[in-house]
Amino acid sequence: MQTIDWIVLSCTLLFIVLYGTIKTKRSKNVNEYILANKETPGWAVALSVMATQASAITFLSIPGQAYHDGMSFIQFYFGLPLAMIVICIFFIPRYYKYNVFTAYEFLERRFDVRIRSLAAVLFLIQRGIVIGLTIYAPAIILSTLLGWDLKTLIIIIGVSVLVYTVTGGSKAIILTQKQQVFVILTGLILTFFIIINSFPDDLSLVDALGIAAANDKMKIVDFSFDPTVRYTFWNGIAGGFFLMLAYFGTDQTQVGRYITAKSVSESQKGLIINGLLKVPMQFFILLTGVLVFVFFQFHSAPLHFNPTNTNAVHASIYHKEYQTVERELHEVLEDKKEVSMLYTGQLYQDYNNPILQEKMVSLSSKERELREQAKEIILKANPKAEVNDKDYVFIYFIVNYLPKGLIGLLLAVILCAAMAASASELNALAATTAIDLYKRNLKTEKTEKHYLKATRIFTVLWGAVAILTACVVNLFENLIQLVNIVGSVFYGTVLGIFLVAIFVKSVQANAVFWAALLTQLSIFYLYYLDLMSFLWLNFIGASFVVLFSYIIQKALLLKGIKRAS
Structure with a gap:
């Protein structure tokens, strides 16, 4: 800030x-x-x-x-x-x-x-x-x-x-x-x-x-x-x-x-x-x-939105495993960005390309899988961690x-x-x-000032x-x-x-x-x-x-x- x-x-x-x-x-x-x-x-x-x-x-x-x-x-x-x-x-x-x-x-x-x-x-x-x-x-x-x-x-x-x-x-x-x-x-x-x-x-x-x-x-x-x-x-x-x-x-x-x-x-x-x-x-x-x-879809997004969990896993013995998933996510997001741009071009020409749409859905599914893997790694680093990061998305x-x-x-x-x-x-x-x-439940009468x-x-x-x-x-x-x-x-x-x-x-x-x-x-x-x-x-x-x-x-x-x- x-x-x-x-x-x-x-x-x-x-x-x-x-x-x-x-x-x-x-x-x-x-x-x-x-x-x-x-x-x-x-x-x-x-x-x-x-x-x-x-x-x-x-x-x-x-x-x-x-x-x-x-x-x-x-x-x-x-x-x-x-x-x-x-x-x-x-x-x-x-x-x-x-x-x-x-x-x-x-x-x-x-x-x-x-x-x-x-x-x-x-x-x-x-x-x-x-x-x-x-x-x-x-x-x-x-x-x-x-x-x-x-x-x-x-x-x-x-x-x-x-x-x-x-x-x-x-x-x-x-x-x-x-x-x-x-x-x-x-x-x-x-x-x-x-x-x-x-x-x-x-x-x-x-x-x-x-x-x-x-x-x-x-x-x-x-x-x-x-x-x-x-x-x-x-x-x-x-x-x-x-x-x-x-x-x-x-x-x-x-x-x-x-x-x-x-x-x-x-x-x-x-x-x-x-x-x-x-x-x-x-x-x-x-x-x-x-x-x-x-x-x-067009800008960098973290693997996990809660920085407390991210910092904890990077400080643990599981940081290399987590970094591997981060690299995989980066590749998926780059592919999604490219497909999204192509899909947008098709929409601009009033043409809905089902192949590109299917590719986009497939990449989104892969992204979700990677984020779930990240949560599993976070839990290995800290079993008590809250891995639901929905509430951190907008503030991030x-x-x-x-x-x-x-x-x-x-x-x-x-x-x-x-x-x-x-x-x-x-x-x-x-x-x-x-x-x-x-x-x-009071048994006796009190003044207005008392109740205020x-x-x-x-x-x-x-x-x-x-x-x-x-x-x-x-x-x-x-x-x-x-x-x-x-x-x-x-x-x-x-x-x-x-x-x-x-x-x-x-x-x-x-x-x-x-x-x-x-x-x-x-x-x-x-x-x-x-x-x-x-x-x-x-x-x-x-x-x-x-x-x-x-x-x-x-x-x-x-x-x-x-x-x-």
């Missing part, structure tokens, strides 16, 4: 922290701290919702996911627009009717305090795990590639978020997320056009997409019914719908964003805008990853190929995304702990948990998948409770409580068996709660009738 990159990065982050702190000053009461006095317009709600979901993991993992597996991940979001509509019709009016601080407060109005506490605890467990990943994701990758100390970077990110989140609460989060979204979109758009301008002179965007398609990177929809296939149209529509319904409809991280709106209509407007923009935004990020793949491209100044901006994008998501998560965790557990102070204290405590978790967590699999897996294991149960609360009026608290416990244990077991894509766990979890609660309610009624007779 050059001096200009440090200036861009430092000034961007410093501005956001100071802006959020100074503009919001100190909140006067819990309503202002958690709900921002319900003064947020719909467009600001939309930006806040998008910034909350678009964590650093999104910008690190999704381009790497597209680099390796193509556009198929977009199917994960197919259920999102429909989920937004359902939430706008059935969830938002109820949250505003009962004037809730958290989503789980509504459950006590419908059932009892046990159900409220159970849902709140499941949320705290799930989100408490994820918030550590939200900070850890950018920290581990930036520290690896830039040589920064990992724990120092984690502390810097965590403390930066805490400064304005503790001070200003929801109002500070919403204000800073506006700036963060601007930085994120600016950085992504500039990167997209710089990649295109970095292609060979005769290579147009259409030609680049042709090369990507020839390498099987442009397959957007898969209609396979195989439940073990992770991303298909069907699990995107069904499993993705239930995951998005749970995340946006019942997760306080998101509910806490849109219940700050001025009215039901403004809240609904914010979610509808999000529903319309989210899929195109994710498509654009994935497409950027695909273009990075095309870029590396940023650091090594973007012009001066833009590197700092893109690093700011990643850190802004981490801060935006972490701030919302901290606020949601603190609000749920303070309102659903602490305030609800308690919420701030819980924000600091959860910030400490996030930083400590990030310091000890280990990277495994692709981060974007890991976050969604953790969510899917818990979301179905919580969503099922809400679906019963809204749609099944005959079922009462006792039945739902035991149904939820039985369902959560069942989901743990199903995930352990690994019989299906994790997306189906959301649908199964929600369905189990509805089914089990209905059956248990009927059994309880029959038991009551027998006793009465």
